[in-house]
Amino acid sequence: MYLLDFRLGEKTGIDLLREARARGRSAPVILFTGQGRARTDSEALDAGAADYLEKAGLTSAVLDRAIRYAVAQSRAAAELEQKVRERTDELARANEALRDADRRKDEFLALLAHELRNPLTPITNALEILRLANDTGDTVRRQRERMERQVAQLKRLVEDLLDVSRITTGKLRLTIDALTVQEVMESVIDMSRSQLDKAKLELIADVPAEPVRIAGDRVRLTHVFCNILNNAAKFTEPGGKVWLTVAPTGGRVTVTIRDTGVGIPADVLPQVFALFTQVDRTLNRSQSGLGIGLALVRRLVEMHGGTVSAHSDGVGTGATITVHLPLPRRG
Numbered sequence: 001m002y003l004l005d006f007r008l009g010e011k012t013g014i015d016l017l018r019e020a021r022a023r024g025r026s027a028p029v030i031l032f033t034g035q036g037r038a039r040t041d042s043e044a045l046d047a048g049a050a051d052y053l054e055k056a057g058l059t060s061a062v063l064d065r066a067i068r069y070a071v072a073q074s075r076a077a078a079e080l081e082q083k084v085r086e087r088t089d090e091l092a093r094a095n096e097a098l099r100d101a102d103r104r105k106d107e108f109l110a111l112l113a114h115e116l117r118n119p120l121t122p123i124t125n126a127l128e129i130l131r132l133a134n135d136t137g138d139t140v141r142r143q144r145e146r147m148e149r150q151v152a153q154l155k156r157l158v159e160d161l162l163d164v165s166r167i168t169t170g171k172l173r174l175t176i177d178a179l180t181v182q183e184v185m186e187s188v189i190d191m192s193r194s195q196l197d198k199a200k201l202e203l204i205a206d207v208p209a210e211p212v213r214i215a216g217d218r219v220r221l222t223h224v225f226c227n228i229l230n231n232a233a234k235f236t237e238p239g240g241k242v243w244l245t246v247a248p249t250g251g252r253v254t255v256t257i258r259d260t261g262v263g264i265p266a267d268v269l270p271q272v273f274a275l276f277t278q279v280d281r282t283l284n285r286s287q288s289g290l291g292i293g294l295a296l297v298r299r300l301v302e303m304h305g306g307t308v309s310a311h312s313d314g315v316g317t318g319a320t321i322t323v324h325l326p327l328p329r330r331g
């Protein structure tokens with residue numbers, strides 16, 4: 001606690017106060033002055049004075065009160081500072097714990113995907129051998145085909161999971177080739193055909209005859225559109241329709257996939273591209289999935305320099321997914 005006079009020869013009390021504060025001294029200071037210096041008053045407070053008193057008419061009671069206030073104020077400020085420091089420390093620790101948990105979750109996902117994939121290869125091979133042996137009756141053949149379908153589904157999930165963990169760890173690399181959108185769509189439709197048939201959906205494709213050339217990763221782009229069609233098939237009632245439209249415009253090509261399915265509620269719409277988002281986990285359990293398809297779609301499309309968006313007028317009105325991919329510059 002210091003009591004400082006304003007007039008101190010060369011320097012003023014305020015100068016001294018500023019120097020003290022600049023050196024990190026925080027003890028409370030009360031300044032005294034002659035009379036009527038309104039400007040000095042605010043300057044003193046700005047400089048960090050606890051109070052500013054005129055010497056004329058100063059009583060011991062006033063001084064005593066000023067000192068008690070200044071000390072209490074400075075104690076409160078110190079306590080507050082201490083609390084802020086403690087909170088900041090706690091937050092930093094919590095943050096570190098979260099990052100650590102997130103890292104472990106990523107590692108776990110990668111491990112899980114690998115562990116799940118390992119048994120899939122021998123199962124697939126065994127099924128292939130059974131298929132080639134071909135000396136079995138109808139029942140066995142039907143069951144084998146069923147297993148093949150389930151294994152294919154499992155493989156798709158595991159591959160998605162692996163890709164997600166490759167993306168989160170920055171290990172996913174694209175293999176860019178010169179492609180046409182047409183050849184990509186051909187294999188997409190080919191691969192989705194049986195699923196669309198099974199869901200009893202009509203696919204109406206509108207793809208221009210003129211080749212639309214793009215630079216992209218054939219496997220990943222096929223995967224992107226298969227994932228979107230897969231959703232359309234999953235979330236559309238039998239007898240519904242799915243439109244697949246390709247339209248080159250300006251410097252980009254727009255691929256739109258629209259369905260007549262359950263649609264997406266407006267409040268979930270902004271989140272469908274986030275990892276693990278599913279509109280209704282409880283109701284849709286007959287529909288398999290982890291909620292990673294669209295997250296993967298977005299990352300892969302963005303890695304191609306494109307964008308993807310989802311639109312729906314609400315529940316029961318169908319959904320539209322729109323993908324824009326840049327066209328290579330001619331030259």
Ligand SMILES: Nc1ncnc2c1ncn2[C@@H]1O[C@H](COP(=O)(O)OP(=O)(O)OP(=O)(O)O)[C@@H](O)[C@H]1O
Nearest residue numbers: 231232235263272278279289290291292293294319
């Ligand atoms: N065409 C669609 N119609 C209605 N809802 C959709 C459609 N596409 C996606 N959704 C909603 O968005 C959610 C996220 O889709 P996403 O493809 O990421 O996950 P998923 O299909 O549930 O699981 P996964 O793709 O991992 O198998 C879905 O669970 C569904 O609720």
Ligand SMILES: [Mg+2]
Nearest residue numbers: 231289293294
């Ligand atoms: Mg999906």
